[in-house]
Amino acid sequence: MSEPLLCVRGVKTYYGRVQALKGVDLDVNDGEIVTLIGANGAGKSTLMMTVCGNPRAREGTITFAGRDITRLPTHEIARLKLAQAPEGRRIFPRMTVLENLQMGATTADPAEFDRDLERVVGLFPYLSRRLGQRGGTLSGGEQQMLAIARALMSRPRLLMLDEPSLGLAPLIVRQIFDAIRRLNAEQGLSVFLVEQNAFHALKLAHRGYVMVNGLITLTGSGRELLERPEVKSAYLEGGRQQVAR
Numbered sequence: 001m002s003e004p005l006l007c008v009r010g011v012k013t014y015y016g017r018v019q020a021l022k023g024v025d026l027d028v029n030d031g032e033i034v035t036l037i038g039a040n041g042a043g044k045s046t047l048m049m050t051v052c053g054n055p056r057a058r059e060g061t062i063t064f065a066g067r068d069i070t071r072l073p074t075h076e077i078a079r080l081k082l083a084q085a086p087e088g089r090r091i092f093p094r095m096t097v098l099e100n101l102q103m104g105a106t107t108a109d110p111a112e113f114d115r116d117l118e119r120v121v122g123l124f125p126y127l128s129r130r131l132g133q134r135g136g137t138l139s140g141g142e143q144q145m146l147a148i149a150r151a152l153m154s155r156p157r158l159l160m161l162d163e164p165s166l167g168l169a170p171l172i173v174r175q176i177f178d179a180i181r182r183l184n185a186e187q188g189l190s191v192f193l194v195e196q197n198a199f200h201a202l203k204l205a206h207r208g209y210v211m212v213n214g215l216i217t218l219t220g221s222g223r224e225l226l227e228r229p230e231v232k233s234a235y236l237e238g239g240r241q242q243v244a245r
Helices: 044-051 074-078 097-104 110-123 140-152 170-187 198-204 222-227 229-236 240-244
Strands: 006-015 018-028 033-037 059-064 082-085 158-162 190-195 207-212 215-221
Touching (some): 006 044, 018 044, 018 215, 044 158, 074 082, 082 140, 097 140, 110 140, 110 170, 140 158, 140 170, 198 222, 215 222, 222 229
Parallel strands (some): 033 190, 033 207, 082 158, 158 190
Antiparallel strands (some): 006 018, 006 059
């Protein structure tokens, strides 16, 4: 069996003396969508940021495409075709949509910019009508689309998405998840998705992990986890599944 594209082994991360990750093992294979679900504060975003080098793992190893990136600076990790759309979008609000996309393309081949721009606005047609508009004036859903499009402009092998549905209307959430599905199906893009919206995320994913208090407690296919009673009771019942639809 080939080596995973992203391989996390025994990773422990701290904020000062507080241990946020307590020995995490996780894999993302080439061409796979993997989702990580869990409650607020479980450590999901910390794991994604640790993969990107900030904060740094105090113990354990992280490899990407066969290379140990555990100690690499964040800007060097970005050059390895690993892109992140972080929680809270973090677009450049004073820059135009086009300028935000240009920032995302800084590690890609300049000769491919026009083709890449056509590709991402084809995925998110809203953005094509707003290229000259400042990012900060977009709606929340449009800003999330811009954050994903900006990450895609680097031509990543692995796209990491941190809470892409957070605070968005159900229709926009569906459009974003449909775009993720298309990227994977049509371009073979590997995706690592951190989500609280467990229903949508597990329906989309080939495989999933459940994180509780900095530890992986369950793993399986997306369909298997959707059927697990403990997942249903913790993440799908009490109206959450209805909202997700």
